[in-house]
Amino acid sequence: MSSVEIFGFFLTIAGVVLASHQHLSSWLLSIVSSIIYIFIFFQVKLYADVLLQFFFISLSVYGFYCWKEGKSKLIAAVRKITKKEIFLSTFFVIFSCSCLCFFLNNFTNSDVPFADSFLTTLSLLATWLTAKKIIENWWIWIVADILYSYLFWYKELYVTSFLYLILSSLAIYGLVKWKKQILEV
Numbered sequence: 001m002s003s004v005e006i007f008g009f010f011l012t013i014a015g016v017v018l019a020s021h022q023h024l025s026s027w028l029l030s031i032v033s034s035i036i037y038i039f040i041f042f043q044v045k046l047y048a049d050v051l052l053q054f055f056f057i058s059l060s061v062y063g064f065y066c067w068k069e070g071k072s073k074l075i076a077a078v079r080k081i082t083k084k085e086i087f088l089s090t091f092f093v094i095f096s097c098s099c100l101c102f103f104l105n106n107f108t109n110s111d112v113p114f115a116d117s118f119l120t121t122l123s124l125l126a127t128w129l130t131a132k133k134i135i136e137n138w139w140i141w142i143v144a145d146i147l148y149s150y151l152f153w154y155k156e157l158y159v160t161s162f163l164y165l166i167l168s169s170l171a172i173y174g175l176v177k178w179k180k181q182i183l184e185v
Contacts, residue, residue, distance in 0.1 A: 008036035009163045016167055019130060020174035022078075027064035031057050037160075044155045047108050048100050048116040055124055063131035078181045081129070081136045089125055097121040115151050119144055135182055138175035142168050 015029035034056040041049040081089070097117045104113035122144040129137035145168035152161035 004036055005040055005159045008033050008040065009159050012163060013166060016170045020170060020177045024064065024067050027060045030060040044157060045110055046116055047110055048104060048120040052120040052123055056127060059127045059131060066131050078133045078135055078178045081134045093121050093125060112151065119148050119151060135178050138171045141171035145171060
């Protein structure tokens with residue numbers, strides 16, 4: 001446990017709480033916490049999660065833009081996922097997880113390549129769905145956060161493990177909050 005991990009812990013919680021309230025600054029906190037976690041995850045050889053943080057930064061810029069512009073032209077309201085998006089999401093998870101796992105197995109010293117790949121892929125999908133204000137993002141976060149908690153415990157990142165248990169609870173809160181504003185597709 002380090003002071004850097006504790007700082008990342010609090011920034012991440014604040015960002016998720018703000019996202020559940022659809023507050024634009026949630027994306028800015030996500031960028032800062034992602035930068036912090038790049039260093040933390042590299043130290044414990046969670047290479048896909050290091051890569052994930054770079055994607056989080058990119059998706060956070062995208063989410064910031066979508067939410068900022070959403071009132072006028074992009075994504076204004078919370079909605080349900082479409083059948084096409086379910087198909088594309090499933091394909092994305094299977095394909096991306098397979099490729100990432102292959103890479104981690106063959107080109108790194110990762111001791112958890114499948115878990116790292118699968119959870120990274122789920123997190124990317126959930127972040128993209130969050131940016132699009134698709135309510136199912138919260139279900140994916142709940143599952144991913146619980147599984148991440150086990151992975152981080154295994155990697156002896158106890159503060160981060162606890163963080164992800166809290167994040168799973170916050171994802172439930174976000175789901176309930178967003179359900180009140182759902183737009184049927």
